[in-house]
Amino acid sequence: MHVSADRLVAALVEVLPADAVLVDDAALTAAGRDTAPLHAARPDVVVEPSSTAEVVAVVRTTAALDAPVTVRGAGSGLAGAAVPSRGGVVLSTRRMARVLEVSRPELLAVAQPGVVLTDLDAAADEHGLRYAPDPASSAWATLGGSAATSAGGLRGLKHGTTREAVLGLEVVLADGEVIRTGGRLRKDVAGYDLTRLLVGSEGTLGVITELIVALQPVPQTSSTGVAVFDDLEAASRAVTAVLAAGVVPATLEFLDHRSITAVEDAAHLGLDTTAGALLIFGDDGDASAVQRSLEQIAQVCAAGGGRDVVVAEGAAQAEDLLAARRCALPALQRLAPVADLGDVGVPRPHLAQAVHRIGEATRGRGLDVAVFGHAGDGNLHPVLCYDPSDDGAADAARATWGEVYRTALELGGTITGEHGVGLAKLPYLELQRGSAQTALYRRLKAAFDPGGLFPAGA
Amino acid sequence: MHVSADRLVAALVEVLPADAVLVDDAALTAAGRDTAPLHAARPDVVVEPSSTAEVVAVVRTTAALDAPVTVRGAGSGLAGAAVPSRGGVVLSTRRMARVLEVSRPELLAVAQPGVVLTDLDAAADEHGLRYAPDPASSAWATLGGSAATSAGGLRGLKHGTTREAVLGLEVVLADGEVIRTGGRLRKDVAGYDLTRLLVGSEGTLGVITELIVALQPVPQTSSTGVAVFDDLEAASRAVTAVLAAGVVPATLEFLDHRSITAVEDAAHLGLDTTAGALLIFGDDGDASAVQRSLEQIAQVCAAGGGRDVVVAEGAAQAEDLLAARRCALPALQRLAPVADLGDVGVPRPHLAQAVHRIGEATRGRGLDVAVFGHAGDGNLHPVLCYDPSDDGAADAARATWGEVYRTALELGGTITGEHGVGLAKLPYLELQRGSAQTALYRRLKAAFDPGGLFPAGA
Structure with a gap:
């Protein structure tokens, strides 16, 4: 058992601004769970450092008292990695939320871990760039949390996941040492690849305090299509046939029968509720290449028993077609x-x-x-x-x-x-x-x- | 100092077929260096296991005698990672050279570490697939060695390097335990990402005995273009402009003035030997997308001071244009x-x-x-x-x-x-x-x- 909450808090207020050390009930309760439904705990204290130096101070102070530290972004994680099951300190990255640099010539951004993904994307967009990973929680998930969990998303098939996007990290280790892994380059094989080891390590190895991430030019266009299948076997065979045909679209999603009926009940999109499966495909890039890629997928789907195959004409219809996928979880939550x-x-x-x-x-x-x-x-x-x-x-x-x-x-x-x-x-x-x-x-x-x-x- | 060579050899012939334990002068000399010019050493013995079980036997036997093991693929490494600087055992993967499986629906291959990259590519090609990483040594480098060094290549800009291509590994650890990291899936975040930690670890952490690697459908077409610049500054600005324009070609290579003159002296390709830099760009994929991408690069180059800008018409001319890059090292070696x-x-x-x-x-x-x-x-x-x-x-x-x-x-x-x-x-x-x-x-x-x-x- 670690030291008392009182001693821990007393030590932390020595090294942090007073308002960065939270012990009120609301803060402790909120920091006790993430988005995993079956896991909750209660920390002794929540800290909100504003700089790498303050993170170092938290780590050294807490380690000296033999109490545990659990790092927290937005709490959007779905597996309970941010739940402080041993109590102690929850270290929130909320106040480290600045995009420090966007470099168009280098196609990268440097940012703090508390930056929300859509804020990063907005900063990139000012330079005609985007951040490719797009987990469903992008509007509240943080860059640090998504790196810690190696978050995926809808565009992963073509553009990779967070693992591919993170180029370098600043990390505070358990002994308070600060290291910088990777860097600004796509290709760098000097030493063990700690960047990828830390990405997906879920806060178990250190505290990410700064990230260098790859950006892409905003694609000229993106579009979407759908196809309905009698059963999931046919939809699945179509997916394999699409990829085997040499088409790697950005997005290739499915909904099963129960998801389709739940979405239709909730959102009245006009989906065929007798369908066994819905396939949603999307691509981005050069306009004519996207058009051709979607047409090719539509053909493969139709040849494989797909019905009601539609390729969006224009951005508005593309958004409509994606709605079924975006609605799936909210519909099921009802x-x-x-x-x-x-x-x-x-x-x-x-x-x-x-x-x-x-x-x-x-x-x-x-x-x-x-x-x-x-x-x-x-x-x-x-x-x-x-x-x-x-x-x-x-x-x-x-x-x-x-x-x-x-x-x-x-x-x-x-x-x-x-x-x-x-x-x-x-x-x-x-x-x-x-x-x-x-x-x-x-x-x-x-x-x-x-x-x-x-x-x-x- | 470890045990005598005699004791080591005596112990190894107990666990391996007699012809898999080499002590002749030619074998020991050849295994003493790779392609790094300034480093050489001499092992006590070279072993050529044929299976994971034999690798385990070599590791256990050698560890028990406190002698070192250096793993060797084709010896095409350029940094001396395969040089047995402490003597002991060189473990060659030469006899573990089988492609075990090519799965077209999963776009992957399973192979042993001693497979030569062009042999893997040939096996993939029978299924309409290819292995993307293409180090210059592909015709003799092994899959295991290229994974150990996280080898790059000409197509890395768009298709990534070996780090992106390796999905899973079987590895014999120093204590003889066998682990399997990663797997057949593109997305798998269960546990620490040991796959990427081992890729690029240069034989310092274990012996790779099997690999699962991603394959791609063979692109419909690939093509090449060139541009000549007065100086490298202008060529470099053109490169940045190309990428900022949203074009990410498969290949974007340069030669400086000295490389150009050496290539021209050796190969008489008709290069402009007054040029400060030569830029070679290439792309692969959908035929019309490739054509458009190369034309766009050509325009950016011309706008940035590029002269004699040529985009290949047909595969033969594309090969000709790449010749300058392929000849660079051989020309300098003269x-x-x-x-x-x-x-x-x-x-x-x-x-x-x-x-x-x-x-x-x-x-x-x-x-x-x-x-x-x-x-x-x-x-x-x-x-x-x-x-x-x-x-x-x-x-x-x-x-x-x-x-x-x-x-x-x-x-x-x-x-x-x-x-x-x-x-x-x-x-x-x-x-x-x-x-x-x-x-x-x-x-x-x-x-x-x-x-x-x-x-x-x-």
Whole structure:
């Protein structure tokens, strides 16, 4: 057990401005959970440093008192990685939210971790540039949090995820040392690739205090198309056929039957509620190349049994066609008090089988289940809808997730494609990686953080 | 000092077929160097395991005798990472050279580390696919070695380097445990990203025994163009203008004046030997998109002072235009007994200044210097040409390299963009990364390899 909250707070107010140390009930409650529905805790104190030097002070002070530190961005994480399960200090990056530089000749930005993704994108846009990763939480998620979780998004198929976008990091280590990994260059192989090791390490290895990220010129155009299929098997075969035809669109999303009916009930978009699957495809870039790419996908879909195939004419219609995908989670959230959003991955050819087996896993458990996701990546988002006050519903959800993870692994997939491990999936990590690898994770964690200041990574 | 060569060999022949343990002079000499000109050593024994199980046996046996292991692919590395500077065992992957699987629906291959890159490409080509990374040594470099060094190539600007291509690894650790990192999926954030940590770790953390790598559909077309500039400043500004215009071609290469004259002397391609710089640009993909992209680059070059701007009409002319770049190193190798090929990176806007300062660094040292490289990445390959039997020439080269590295770092760059650190640059790694980071490298290395079985990484 670490020191008392009082001693911790007393030590922190010595090194931070008074208003950067929060102990009121609202702050402690809010900092106790992120967007994972089944995990919550309560820290002893929340700190809001404004600079790398203040982060160093927090780390040194807290480490000296043997209390833990949990780093927090916007709390939009879906796996509980920001939940301070051991109490102690929550270090919020809220006051480190400046875009420090946008370089058009170098196609990059330098920014602090608390910058919200859409703010970064707006700063880039002033220079005709954009930040490619686009998680659904872009309007509130922070750059630091999305780097810590290696967040994905709708454009990942063609443009990669956060892992590909982060070029360099400034990081405060557990001993208070500050290192700079990577840099401003796309190609730099000097030393171990700590940048990519830290991206996706979910706050377990250090505190990200500055990031250098790649930007892209804003594409000339982007557009969208949709196709309806009788069943997910046909939709999945179409996805494989599209990619095999040499077309790699920016976006290739699917909704299953339950997602389609929920969206139609909520948003009245005129979707065919008898459909087994909806495929939404999009691309961006040179206008005529985008047009040709979407037409080619439309042809492949039609040849593979797709019905009602539409390619948007103009930006407004493109937005309309994307609406079904954007509405999926909000629509499912209307079905029950909890819409527990999952995230597993399987090799593309096993997509339909995975969705089928996820349905089987929920059978007889009294849970409503829908699945949508990134068909091009084999990245599925099952959503379990239930009322946690119902007897046994939370247990049924937990048991279902266990089966979902085992299914993904049996099909050669992963327990998490883009949301991360967090507290939610930590018990399943060894099932995927094996005990020799998780033992290595623990040695690696100890190389960064021998005292366990930050949360455990395995 | 480790055990005697006799004891080591006696122990290894117990666990390997007799013909997989080599002690003849030719084998020991050949395994003593890679393609770094200033580094050589002599191992006690060379082993050629044929399976992961045999690699485990070599690792366990050698570790038990406290002797070191240096892993070797084709020896095409340019930084000395395959040089067995402590003697002991060289583990060659020569007999692990099978492509195990090519999956067209998943756009990936599974292969052993000893597969030569062009053989992998040929296997992929049977399925209409290709392996994107294309280091100049593709015809002899191995997949394992190129992963260990995170090799780059001409297509890196658009398609990324080996870091982006490797999806998963099987690795034998120093304690003989076998782990599998990553997997068949593009998106997988379960646990620390050991795949990218191992890619580029240059054999210091473990032995790669199997790889899963991403493949791409073979592009419909690829083409090339060239432009001549009065000076490198203008060429460099054109590169920045091309990228700022939103065009990211597959290839954007430059040759400086000395490279141009050397190529023209050797190959008589009709190059303008009064030019200060030659820019070679190429793209691949949809035929009309490629055509449009090259025309756009040609326009930007012409607007920026480019002369004799040509875009290839047809594949044969495209190959001809690339010839100048392909001939650069062979042409420089004719100038002196040693053409010492370097590899530094700088932010794109500092490209011309870097080349200028590299020229200054060689002045008065009696060395001939030329620079070519990947302009789009800011990745420069200075080449120092000299006769090492000349008094002080090798020392002059070493001193020059020191200045070149310091120049790259002063301009915000790196001591290595794609060739790696190896023995050649190990003394300069701390200058770039700082002592806190190299100390972390050493702790991280110890987490993988506490006994120092593999070469040091920092």
